[in-house]
Amino acid sequence: MKQFISKINTRMGFFFLLVFLFWLKTLLAYFADFSLGVSGIFQWFIMLINPLAITFLLFGIALYAKKAKIFYPLILLIDIGNTVLLYLNVIYYREFSDFMTINTMLGYSKVDQGLSGSSLALTEPHDLLFWLDIVIILVLMLMRKIKFDQNPLPKRLGFQVTSLSVLLFGFNLMFAEIDRPQLITRTFDRTYIVKYLGIDAFTVYDGAKTEQTSKMRSSATKSELKSVEKYVHGHYAKSNKKYYGIAKGKNVIVIHLESFQQFLIDDKVEGQTVTPFLNKIYHSKSTYAFSNFFHQVGQGKTSDAENMLETGTFGLPEGSLFAQLGTNQTFQAAPAILNQEQGYTSAVFHGNVASFWNRNNVYKNMGYQYFFSASYYDTSGDKSTGYGLKDKLLFKDSIKYLQYLQQPFYAKYITVSNHFPFDLDKEDSSFKVPNTGNSSVNNYFKTANYLDQSVKEFFTFLKKSGLYDNSVIILYGDHYGISNSDNKDLAKTFSQDSSHFKSYGSDPVDNWTDWDNTQLQRVPFMIHIPGVKNGGIQKQYGGEIDVLPTLLHLLGINSKKYMQFGTDLFSSQHDQVVAFRNQNYITPNYTSISGTVYDNNTGQVVTPTGSLKKQIAKDQKKVNKQLGMSDSLNEKNLLRFYTPKGFKAVNSQLYNYANGLNKELAVQKKLGLKSTSMYSNNRDRSLEDLYKTDAPEASHSKSKNNRIQITNPDSNSGN
Ligand code: GP9
Numbered sequence: 001m002k003q004f005i006s007k008i009n010t011r012m013g014f015f016f017l018l019v020f021l022f023w024l025k026t027l028l029a030y031f032a033d034f035s036l037g038v039s040g041i042f043q044w045f046i047m048l049i050n051p052l053a054i055t056f057l058l059f060g061i062a063l064y065a066k067k068a069k070i071f072y073p074l075i076l077l078i079d080i081g082n083t084v085l086l087y088l089n090v091i092y093y094r095e096f097s098d099f100m101t102i103n104t105m106l107g108y109s110k111v112d113q114g115l116s117g118s119s120l121a122l123t124e125p126h127d128l129l130f131w132l133d134i135v136i137i138l139v140l141m142l143m144r145k146i147k148f149d150q151n152p153l154p155k156r157l158g159f160q161v162t163s164l165s166v167l168l169f170g171f172n173l174m175f176a177e178i179d180r181p182q183l184i185t186r187t188f189d190r191t192y193i194v195k196y197l198g199i200d201a202f203t204v205y206d207g208a209k210t211e212q213t214s215k216m217r218s219s220a221t222k223s224e225l226k227s228v229e230k231y232v233h234g235h236y237a238k239s240n241k242k243y244y245g246i247a248k249g250k251n252v253i254v255i256h257l258e259s260f261q262q263f264l265i266d267d268k269v270e271g272q273t274v275t276p277f278l279n280k281i282y283h284s285k286s287t288y289a290f291s292n293f294f295h296q297v298g299q300g301k302t303s304d305a306e307n308m309l310e311t312g313t314f315g316l317p318e319g320s321l322f323a324q325l326g327t328n329q330t331f332q333a334a335p336a337i338l339n340q341e342q343g344y345t346s347a348v349f350h351g352n353v354a355s356f357w358n359r360n361n362v363y364k365n366m367g368y369q370y371f372f373s374a375s376y377y378d379t380s381g382d383k384s385t386g387y388g389l390k391d392k393l394l395f396k397d398s399i400k401y402l403q404y405l406q407q408p409f410y411a412k413y414i415t416v417s418n419h420f421p422f423d424l425d426k427e428d429s430s431f432k433v434p435n436t437g438n439s440s441v442n443n444y445f446k447t448a449n450y451l452d453q454s455v456k457e458f459f460t461f462l463k464k465s466g467l468y469d470n471s472v473i474i475l476y477g478d479h480y481g482i483s484n485s486d487n488k489d490l491a492k493t494f495s496q497d498s499s500h501f502k503s504y505g506s507d508p509v510d511n512w513t514d515w516d517n518t519q520l521q522r523v524p525f526m527i528h529i530p531g532v533k534n535g536g537i538q539k540q541y542g543g544e545i546d547v548l549p550t551l552l553h554l555l556g557i558n559s560k561k562y563m564q565f566g567t568d569l570f571s572s573q574h575d576q577v578v579a580f581r582n583q584n585y586i587t588p589n590y591t592s593i594s595g596t597v598y599d600n601n602t603g604q605v606v607t608p609t610g611s612l613k614k615q616i617a618k619d620q621k622k623v624n625k626q627l628g629m630s631d632s633l634n635e636k637n638l639l640r641f642y643t644p645k646g647f648k649a650v651n652s653q654l655y656n657y658a659n660g661l662n663k664e665l666a667v668q669k670k671l672g673l674k675s676t677s678m679y680s681n682n683r684d685r686s687l688e689d690l691y692k693t694d695a696p697e698a699s700h701s702k703s704k705n706n707r708i709q710i711t712n713p714d715s716n717s718g719n
């Protein structure tokens, strides 16, 4: 003990003591207050070390102080400051199941109300431990048990500790990237940043992002809006009379087919049809199915696809718009447009946590009335995979909420089971997978088949319940499942269905090119309108950016006054130059990849001359302009300067996604006989029993363990 006292009576001893105690209280917060969803030894190891690097770095600043009367107060101030940040996050997390952003701290957040008086009511007995060490040390100092060590430390020591902490942080980042690739570039959930890098790193990261965003926004001017307006109106494609309003007043059900690529449609492997039901929908006379439709996502992946379909604007050049800008972004999105133009109710059904991709905040800014995320379902035990509730259960368990939605409604289902690395429990599928030597490629076919089965079960319910007849069902793939680096392994399956893959040539595996990679970026886009007889395969080239103007025109809403960067796919003026987020592009005739041009008829590289050269340059200029204008609008949040005629800006404060069921029931009760919910139309009887599934988990009772960490940022107001 004596030895310990003498040690902490040296500056280095005191330094290590404070670092150790701060590390301990951070772990206390990790274990007692945050739900970081840690699984596996490696994640535990990363979580245990992640407070160290920045604590050494911050506390190490005091080591540069020569005088004791500077060193001690400084290191204590740093300790107190860091403890305040940690403790504020603990309280904030108890209220919002989320971490405090700089904007929230500064009270700039449009959505997060920030800490309120009632937050203090959220204190807990163990909170004392966050402050006890500081109090004890101050008392011991006052009692001169801990004395100031007047001996200055060697100058280089401060520098050594700083370099050590930078090195340590480098390792921490490397371990994090190993376990969760693209953690920083694809910040899909703040919880992951804290789990892998700690609260301090999260706050610094968020600060840098906020600074970057506010710089861009503060310099934004109305004139920049003018040039975007000019571009959008010049690019607008007039609707096609033949299709305008044909789905007016129908419910809109959007089914997001996770990581589902077009090549799966009609594909056979190991003698099995991979997606028999979706093939049937694809070829149905009631479906407008697009065979040359491409995803246009960037690093935001699903969230980029959602952004394009909901707003008609692209994702960001880097990172995710939802995660980076979503909390304070002005949106003029489908839920609000359909509600204001035609009184639609709106809801999202998704089996993952509400905070993933910052959806909880983004949907409020979009005007979504309901968000039934993971906390609304039993996701325990084998009912979920890493990304949330299995698709068959999502569709089935959603009925208890769907049946109370007032019609017409705009409802989106975001499936997750067909997600990299395409794991599925044995009990869920007996599909025979090919052997390409690449397990994620092999399993992709199994999860795609599982998704196909789950959509089939849902359609069966739609028909039985009668919802089918007064709905338009949109099905789309959000982005590739198989990445370019695995495409050669995928190509090994092409010979099993060579006619289906004839455009890839006789020996695709050995002659694989970037052109082949680009052709595989097609995703399904199907507009299924029961009762329509003139459906069929649509060959016009297009992408996710074109969906919203296409849908609005089908519903009889003119999209001209809205800032959207795509064009109606049915319009004779539709723009068939499809931009990819990285400025590559494809047209019916050519594919341009980093300036190399391929002829789509042959798949071969061409050297453009004369008029072709001009055309290629013109198309590239067009692509860069389209992306540039969208980025200007989003990065500078220019929609805050623009209100479409008759459109009322969304007030996100009006939305809270807790208690969704009670809210539906309250609306239904208030409307009484005027209620248009399925339940009311079914003479106030539930339709849940109509739903049939062969999901083995459906009969499994709730279990303690859970593959996803359930949080609902709005839950403290009850769910
Ligand atoms: C997460 C899910 C998948 O909730 O939507 O997102 P992704 O990883 O595909 O972007």
Ligand code: MN
Pocket: 258, 259, 301, 302, 478, 479
């Ligand atoms: Mn996705």
